[in-house]
Amino acid sequence: xxLALIGATGMVGEVMQKVLMERQFPVTEFIxxxxxxxxxxxxxxxxxxxxxxxxxxxxxxxxxxxxxSAGGTVSLKWAPKFAAxxxxxxxxxxAWRMEPGIPLVVPEINAEALSAETKIxxxxxxxxIQLVMVLKPLHDLHPIEAVRVSTYQSVTGTGKAAIxxxxxxxxxxFDGPMAYAxxxxxxxxxxxxxxxxxxxxxxxxxxxxxxxKILGDPRVQVSATAVRVPVQGGHSESVLITFQGARPSLPxxxxxxxxxxxxxxxxxxxxxxxxxxxxxxxxDEVFVGRIREDLVCDRSIHLWIVADNLRKGAATNAxxxxxxxxxxxxxxxPLPPGx
Ligand SMILES: NC(=O)c1ccc[n+]([C@@H]2O[C@H](COP(=O)([O-])OP(=O)(O)OC[C@H]3O[C@@H](n4cnc5c(N)ncnc54)[C@H](OP(=O)(O)O)[C@@H]3O)[C@@H](O)[C@H]2O)c1
Numbered sequence: 001x002x003l004a005l006i007g008a009t010g011m012v013g014e015v016m017q018k019v020l021m022e023r024q025f026p027v028t029e030f031i032x033x034x035x036x037x038x039x040x041x042x043x044x045x046x047x048x049x050x051x052x053x054x055x056x057x058x059x060x061x062x063x064x065x066x067x068x069s070a071g072g073t074v075s076l077k078w079a080p081k082f083a084a085x086x087x088x089x090x091x092x093x094x095a096w097r098m099e100p101g102i103p104l105v106v107p108e109i110n111a112e113a114l115s116a117e118t119k120i121x122x123x124x125x126x127x128x129i130q131l132v133m134v135l136k137p138l139h140d141l142h143p144i145e146a147v148r149v150s151t152y153q154s155v156t157g158t159g160k161a162a163i164x165x166x167x168x169x170x171x172x173x174f175d176g177p178m179a180y181a182x183x184x185x186x187x188x189x190x191x192x193x194x195x196x197x198x199x200x201x202x203x204x205x206x207x208x209x210x211x212x213k214i215l216g217d218p219r220v221q222v223s224a225t226a227v228r229v230p231v232q233g234g235h236s237e238s239v240l241i242t243f244q245g246a247r248p249s250l251p252x253x254x255x256x257x258x259x260x261x262x263x264x265x266x267x268x269x270x271x272x273x274x275x276x277x278x279x280x281x282x283x284d285e286v287f288v289g290r291i292r293e294d295l296v297c298d299r300s301i302h303l304w305i306v307a308d309n310l311r312k313g314a315a316t317n318a319x320x321x322x323x324x325x326x327x328x329x330x331x332x333x334p335l336p337p338g339x
Pocket of ligand 1: 006007008009010011012013033034035036037038039055068069070071072074092093094124125126156157158159160161309310313314
């Protein structure tokens with residue numbers, strides 16, 4: 001298994017390195033790739049030292065699998081080149097997600113969308129992954145009509161430059177490089193990604209479009225407000241779900257969600273127990289709590305979802321996709337026992 005990790009030196013790339021090791025993904029040749037500024041630098045992974053390669057060098061090495069987290073421009077240009085060379089590409093950017101024929105996969109939900117033939121696979125947006133992990137099991141039993149979601153998104157979702165901005169501001173430095181249009185410390189910025197003509201941001205429209213594609217049901221309506229907050233451990237979401245028919249009882253909702261692999265119900269307000277990004281950091285599960293009936297609409301419930309956006313929202317989901325490619329026989333190396 002020759003594996004190229006593109007964007008290996010970035011926030012997602014570094015977590016990918018950890019997740020690949022933790023899950024003992026069977027790599028025989030590791031090819032870290034980054035921008036020209038990092039090419040030739042040493043990178044230590046799994047007890048060995050590697051040189052960071054350029055994209056051209058990586059393509060010439062004909063990897064079997066490419067995990068790509070270097071932004072949409074790199075993905076648009078390079079994913080087709082690797083795919084044409086016969087490599088599977090799991091892409092973390094938004095470049096390919098809504099392209100017809102490109103699977104957009106959360107393995108617990110729609111692993112069946114993977115095939116031997118389709119070489120480019122899109123990893124969904126981090127906010128979408130944690131949302132659909134909750135929506136899918138509910139929708140299967142109690143069809144959902146509409147979802148209204150407000151996000152509280154970690155600065156880690158904007159890459160290393162955003163952590164630098166937050167840390168600078170916490171040290172009193174306000175003239176450093178800015179990842180955001182405004183100071184982020186002690187602030188909430190209702191602006192994630194670029195604004196569009198309809199008044200929504202691209203991040204908000206990703207939640208709208210990607211949720212329908214992953215659920216495989218264009219009738220589910222989604223409106224979002226995405227907000228950046230000075231938090232590092234993960235993304236949080238306040239979600240109002242309206243069902244097509246009568247809402248399920250709260251015990252039924254908890255039972256349905258508790259049975260979903262990868263989801264943890266943490267809903268015990270009496271003991272001050274509910275999901276928070278500090279606790280989700282470093283974890284692969286999606287946490288859900290504050291489950292309650294809406295006071296306005298008798299077909300609606302509220303809940304609160306938290307996950308580490310760099311793990312289940314990015315690296316872990318991508319590695320799980322790769323594991324499915326292997327276990328389905330689309331990628332030839334068998335996984336070690338226990339996978
Ligand atoms: N952070 C998240 O929660 C999250 C979640 C899901 C998806 N994503 C997506 O994952 C991607 C990376 O995000 P990130 O947060 O890891 O960003 P980041 O910390 O800024 O890292 C960017 C990585 O891409 C590399 N890179 C940049 N331009 C390149 C080029 N022209 N050729 C080769 N490598 C290049 C960088 O290499 P150098 O170190 O050499 O500059 C670095 O390794 C983005 O598409 C983002 O939308 C992020």
